[in-house]
Amino acid sequence: MIDISTSVPLTRQITSRTVLRAVFENAPVSRAELARLTGLSKQSMSEIVRDLEDEGWLRVTGRTQGAVGRSAVTYELEPRKAFVFGVDIGGTKIHAALADLTGAIVGELIESTDSRGGERVVDQIVRVHDALLEKTGIAKKSVKMGAIGIPGAVHPKTRRLTMVPNIPGLTDLAFEDLLRDRLGYGILIENDVNMAAKGEQWLGNGRSIDNFVFVALGTGIGMGIVNEGRIVRGARGAAGEIATLPIGADPFDSRTFMAGALESAIGSIAIRGRYEALGGTPGLTVRELFERRDDPAAGMVIDEVARVVATSLVAISAVVDPEVVIFGGSVGARPELVERISFYLSRCVPVPLSCTISPLGSQAGLFGAIAIALDQFRETLFEMPGRVDLGMAFLAE
16 A cells, blocks of 8 residues: 555655656556666565555556567556546636546536636536536545636736636635635646646647647637746746737727737727728627628738737747747637738748647647646655645545
């Protein structure tokens, strides 16, 4: 049994965690290979692997075939030994899921965000969490970590939320602490666009790319930055809040103060306003506007928005130098817009940025939440005793 209590020798705790890390990083892997990777004797390795297998942390995946006919059993982490909870919270809906240690979703739910906000949203997340447990039959004690994407900035030191315009009352709460107390395990909150960028890094067009940005364009605009393989958050958690870039509108105009100059120029409200100002049919949604392919006014609006976005990307590129720009959101995912953005980029920079559309669609944020929860759980699982305090007693369960 892996146990962090003083009744188990510290050396045993350390070697068990070392073996778990080696299995995770090299699976499928045999006992002999584990002994070589960790420097432990074959006898010690056999004892530890047997204990980990008895406790359900490891499972047999198959056998290797040696050069002289010998074979060896290979192991990997048992995916259903533990689970994580991922949530993507938007102004209109909450998308939540439970996933196993491989990241495979075992159950998910979508429902409208409680418009009353504040602690009502905390209650809603707890209720959705419990509904998922009931739906999947997973025991509550088996869920070890959670991550939640929020449409706002998370201060990296105080962990308080700021800039949450679409859900009232969240900035007044110790949101992370409340959920940790209610759910009984570690919870991390993160900006929703950063979560989507993490999702792209894990499963989308950001795989194997160390430097890229994810731009979410819809009702508003936001950006997640991955630099040298890490999410960039900034001093106050507001890195990537590009709605306030002084592009597309006058940043000193009081009418753009709350939304930001860039968002005021290219958000969905601005797109509809541009279209109607050009004589377009009043009352259309942005989706309907984009689908009017033979409408000259719609074409002009798409062109205008693309030019503003391209200008913004030139400014962004000068600062963070991304290899790829990945677009998402209800507007950003429109191929006709991204095509025009690429056209304008080719006209204003010697080496145009590569632009692509997220293959994950509306699930990028949820996948990112699962990925961050898994990363934090693995870090906790593999951490040496005494260095972190995120509910390590789960290793004894």
